[in-house]
Amino acid sequence: NAGVTQTPKFQVLKTGQSMTLQCAQDMNHNSMYWYRQDPGMGLRLIYYSASEGTTDKGEVPNGYNVSRLNKREFSLRLESAAPSQTSVYFCASSERGSAQYSNQPQHFGDGTRLSIL
């Protein structure tokens, strides 16, 4: 039972480099999310995709772009990495994005630890 799979698990970048974080889920979920977690800040939503073909900004979208490649995959791209983007990044998915399924939990991948030097 893979659930939500993130790659890579660790990455070190230099300021200005670009990279894409990959996320895939095998639960046939409609909605997918990218969060970052910083000490004392809790998880903050970067972007989300309520369904295949749609993406929307979350709380902290600046410096990031996303692609919902298909129902399974949702990638996060840093075009020009900055030290402020050093963080742990979590991808999550859930079955529905509508209020009708408001109690559907989100399932998380095990994170990508990203350091920008």
Added chain:
Amino acid sequence: RKEVEQDPGPFNVPEGATVAFNCTYSNSASQSFFWYRQDCRKEPKLLMSVYSSGNEDGRFTAQLNRASQYISLLIRDSKLSDSATYLCVVKRAGNMLTFGGGTRLMVKP
């Protein structure tokens, strides 16, 4: 002011103790409420949903007070394995979650 506020702790308790965590949220339009558990350097995992009528799952009891915008989690008979960070989570429309900063619990032998 943060949308979801929690006491960061840590709460250091002996095995067998009862411990309670509190959480307040500021958005009265919030629809759903959860407690997630996060172990050190691991991903968050759903512990339980929180309902207005209160709900219990084994040693865990969650309560919601919509009028006061207050959520609680009670853990009875604490185990060493309960040591983790507990995240209070609130959902608005569209399945967007807002996380509190977490409360760290350390259960000692």
